[in-house]
Amino acid sequence: MTEVMSSPDRRESGTGIRRVLLLAVLLPYLLLALISSGTGWSFPVLKPERVDLSPWTRFLADRDRMGEAFATSLLMSVIVGTVGTVCGLWVGRVVRHSVSSWPRFVIYLPFVLSPVIVGISLYDLMVRLNLSSSFLGTVLVQLVFATSLTGVYFSELWSPRADRLEQLVKCLGGGRWAVLRHAIWPSLSPVIIICFVQAALFSWLDYGLVSVIGGGRVRTMTVMLFGFLREANVNQAAQSAIVLLLPTVAGFAISTTLLRSQRTHSEEFDG
Amino acid sequence: MRADRNGKYDWLWTGRVLLGLLVLAPVAWVLIYSLLSSLGVLGSFGRGATFSHWFVAFQSGVLWQNILYTLSVSGVSTLLAGALSLGFVLSRAEERNSRSTHLVLCLLLGTPSVVMGFIVYQLLNPGGYLARLAHAIGLLASPDHWPALVNDRWAVGIIVAQTLVSVPLLTLYFFNIWETARIDRFRQLAHTLGATPTQSRWQVACPMLWKQGWSLLLLNFLFNLGSYEIPLLLGRQSPQFLSVLTQRHFGQFDLADRPVAFVLSVVYFILAAGLLWVMLSRRPARD
Numbered sequence: 001m002t003e004v005m006s007s008p009d010r011r012e013s014g015t016g017i018r019r020v021l022l023l024a025v026l027l028p029y030l031l032l033a034l035i036s037s038g039t040g041w042s043f044p045v046l047k048p049e050r051v052d053l054s055p056w057t058r059f060l061a062d063r064d065r066m067g068e069a070f071a072t073s074l075l076m077s078v079i080v081g082t083v084g085t086v087c088g089l090w091v092g093r094v095v096r097h098s099v100s101s102w103p104r105f106v107i108y109l110p111f112v113l114s115p116v117i118v119g120i121s122l123y124d125l126m127v128r129l130n131l132s133s134s135f136l137g138t139v140l141v142q143l144v145f146a147t148s149l150t151g152v153y154f155s156e157l158w159s160p161r162a163d164r165l166e167q168l169v170k171c172l173g174g175g176r177w178a179v180l181r182h183a184i185w186p187s188l189s190p191v192i193i194i195c196f197v198q199a200a201l202f203s204w205l206d207y208g209l210v211s212v213i214g215g216g217r218v219r220t221m222t223v224m225l226f227g228f229l230r231e232a233n234v235n236q237a238a239q240s241a242i243v244l245l246l247p248t249v250a251g252f253a254i255s256t257t258l259l260r261s262q263r264t265h266s267e268e269f270d271g
Numbered sequence: 272m273r274a275d276r277n278g279k280y281d282w283l284w285t286g287r288v289l290l291g292l293l294v295l296a297p298v299a300w301v302l303i304y305s306l307l308s309s310l311g312v313l314g315s316f317g318r319g320a321t322f323s324h325w326f327v328a329f330q331s332g333v334l335w336q337n338i339l340y341t342l343s344v345s346g347v348s349t350l351l352a353g354a355l356s357l358g359f360v361l362s363r364a365e366e367r368n369s370r371s372t373h374l375v376l377c378l379l380l381g382t383p384s385v386v387m388g389f390i391v392y393q394l395l396n397p398g399g400y401l402a403r404l405a406h407a408i409g410l411l412a413s414p415d416h417w418p419a420l421v422n423d424r425w426a427v428g429i430i431v432a433q434t435l436v437s438v439p440l441l442t443l444y445f446f447n448i449w450e451t452a453r454i455d456r457f458r459q460l461a462h463t464l465g466a467t468p469t470q471s472r473w474q475v476a477c478p479m480l481w482k483q484g485w486s487l488l489l490l491n492f493l494f495n496l497g498s499y500e501i502p503l504l505l506g507r508q509s510p511q512f513l514s515v516l517t518q519r520h521f522g523q524f525d526l527a528d529r530p531v532a533f534v535l536s537v538v539y540f541i542l543a544a545g546l547l548w549v550m551l552s553r554r555p556a557r558d
Contacts, residue, residue, distance in 0.1 A: 018371075025375050028390045031400055035393060043398045043414055044406040087289050094286030103290060105551055109298050112490065112547050114497030114514040117536050120521045121301040124313075147293045176282070205383040208499045212518070225385060229504065234393075241386040249381030256377055256443060 032245075036238035059239045066224060070243070072135070073204055073220040079139055081200030084146025088195055089184070091147055092154020107155065110148035116208030118144070126213055133215035141213050142206060146199035153195050154188075157259075162187040190258040197251040204247065302540055309533035324530040333509075338538065340510035344426045344433075344502075345495035351430065352437035353488045357480060360445040361472050364454070367446035380439040384432070388504035391432040395420040421505050428505035429512075433495050441487065448483045449476070489550045493543055513539045 035041075037055050038048025059066065095103045110118065122141055123132060131137030165183035174182065185192070207222035214223070221244050228237035307313040311321045328334045359366075366372040382390075394400050397414040399421075405411040421428035448454070454476050461471040502512035511519065513535055520532035 022371065022375060025379065028394060029378070031393060032386075032390060044403050046400075046403055046407055087293055090282070090286035091290045091294065092286075094283055094290055097283070101551060105548060106290065106295050106298065108547055108551065109544060110294060112493040112497065112543055113298075113301075114499060114539065114543075116499045116514045117497065117517050117539055118297070118301050120517060120532060121305045121536055122297060123521075124304065124308075125300060141297075144293055144297045147289070151290070151294070205385070207385060208514070208518075212521075222383075222385060225389075229389065237389060241389050244383055245381065245386050248383055249378055252381035253374070253377040256373065256380070259447075 032238050032241060035234055036242055039235070055235045056239065059236060064224065064236070065219065066240075066243075069219045069221050069224045072218065073222075076135070076139055076142070076220065077200040077204040080142045080146045080203035081196045084143055084150050084199035084202075085192060085196045087143070087147045088150025088154050088199070089188075089192070091151035092158060095151060095155035096158045104155065107148055107151040110145050111152050114208070115145060115206060116212060119209045119212035123212055132213060133217040135214075135218055138210055138214045138218050139203075141209050142203050145206075145209075146202055149202055150195035150199050153191060153198065157188075157191045157194075159187045159191075194255045194258050197255050201248055201251045205244065302537070305533045305536040305540065309530055309537050311530060324534055328531050328534040334535070334538070337510045337513060337516050337535075338542075340426075341496060341513045344429055344512070345492055345498070348430045348433035348437065348495050349488055349492040352434045352441055352491065353484075355434065356438050356441035356445055357477070357484070359442055360449060360480065361476055364446075364449055364476070367449060376439040376443055379435065380443070382436070383500075384436055384498065385500040385504070387432045387436050388501045391428055391435070392421050392504060395428055395431065422507050424507070426502075426506065429498075429502050432501045432505060433498060436501070437491050437495070441484070441491065444487050445480050445484055448480055452479050452483065454479055486550050486554050489546065493546055493550075496543060496546075497539070 034048060034051065037053060038051045039055060040049030041047075091107060095107050098104065119141060126132040126137045126141070129137070131140065162184055165187055166179050169179050169183045205222060206220075207226060210218055210220050210223055211226070214220070216223075221240060225237060225240040225244065228234075228240060304313060309324055311319065311324060392399070396402070397417040397419075402411055402414055402417045405417070411417060419427075420431075457475050457479065458466075458468075458471040461475045462468070466474070497514055498512060499514040499518070502515050506512060506515060517532045517535040517539070520528050520535065523529075
């Protein structure tokens with residue numbers, strides 16, 4: 001295997017393929033940036049007549065209350081991320097230590113179900129509870145999915161080290177908070193951060209639940225983006241897409257890096 | 272719900288209560304409410320149990336058409352994404368240590384479905400960037416000659432977008448399996464026993480990746496099955512994805528159409544829960 005990999009020909013062709021692939025992946029994002037700042041781009045011209053920051057200046061001038069949508073999305077993400085992670089920690093632990101396969105099935109269900117279909121079925125309940133078309137109602141329904149998501153992560157990535165440390169802390173007379181501080185946090189901190197990021201991103205990117213439960217009154221970034229798409233307002237749609245994209249890419253980069261470090265860490269400890 | 276001296280049971284009970292309240296209760300509500308509404312027992316038009324909404328939904332054949340459409344488009348996207356990511360990992364396993372590959376995968380992974388749908392639309396629509404490129408090199412005289420690749424009959428746009436969303440996650444997962452299952456060592460062993468690199472790739476690495484990766488493929492199929500934003504942007508009016516169709520029936524002005532949305536909801540629930548059960552029951556038990 002090594003002799004095949006180290007062959008100079010292959011390495012050169014590999015670099016060539018890599019460059020082509022890299023270009024193919026990055027070009028659509030470049031296109032997105034161009035759409036967001038270009039004007040006068042009718043068929044068949046390949047680049048906009050004018051590329052400058054004026055569309056962005058207009059966008060940031062907040063005529064469409066983008067600031068409010070951004071703040072709503074951000075606040076929603078932080079709440080869903082935090083509460084979802086705390087609940088998921090408890091739930092994931094139950095699922096991890098359960099002998100029966102039912103808890104695992106239950107925790108996976110919202111993870112795989114379509115949010116919009118669940119939202120439609122929960123809409124009547126939200127109306128009865130006077131929570132439809134409200135921020136709180138949307139957050140509550142998002143929490144069902146966030147808890148499922150983080151519960152799945154915790155149950156799948158729960159480190160045996162946390163259990164061993166917990167036993168040790170208890171043997172030394174530690175209470176519940178000592179267990180959290182000295183056993184759970186040190187061994188699961190990367191998973192906790194991953195869960196927070198993923199739950200917050202779920203909320204940040206959610207459109208199905210916000211549109212159904214929020215009923216048009218809860219204005220988030222995704223709702224704005226869809227609004228621009230419906231109006232065929234390509235400039236602003238691309239700008240909202242970029243605003244949505246940036247934290248998401250950063251979040252996934254953090255998550256995958258932490259996952260790698262978590263894996264290496266547990267291998268070192270277990271192996 | 273008493274705690275023992277070590278405080279172990281109250282932890283577990285807290286988890287059980289949260290699982291019941293935050294996950295089980297809403298999911299049970301979704302199933303029971305959808306079922307009763309589809310039977311006309313609940314909802315604005317609840318006038319006693321009737322199967323008429325189910326008959327209406329299934330008799331016209333439209334529902335079957337939409338179910339088959341959703342299943343086949345999700346299936347094709349999953350298979351395509353699985354083949355691409357498996358092929359990439361098998362042919363370029365060394366890329367798992369490359370920082371630039373990792374960054375590119377994160378960029379793709381971090382692209383939300385709605386943004387991916389928007390990008391694919393901008394690339395593939397008749398006035399889109401690929402059509403402009405084709406015109407620039409003389410392959411296309413006018414946008415009318417461009418084949419329908421979005422909002423089209425064969426769901427090309429949906430398949431492309433769903434595949435692009437799925438590939439990075441599957442690739443990272445296969446890279447992870449490659450590392451944790453120590454596939455390099457098994458291939459090395461196969462080489463010392465006389466296998467060629469191609470043989471060790473297809474007869475050692477591929478089955479090992481498949482054995483551990485099929486459950487994620489099924490999970491990915493389930494995600495595609497419930498996809499909403501991509502088919503909403505890139506799909507046609509008919510047939511439609513189940514989630515888009517459900518929302519359409521639910522959001523229409525004619526309230527009498529709502530029970531059909533719940534028929535769809537029950538069908539989708541049973542389909543997704545059944546496949547999930549198959550996936551979880553066939554997965555090897557954890558340590």
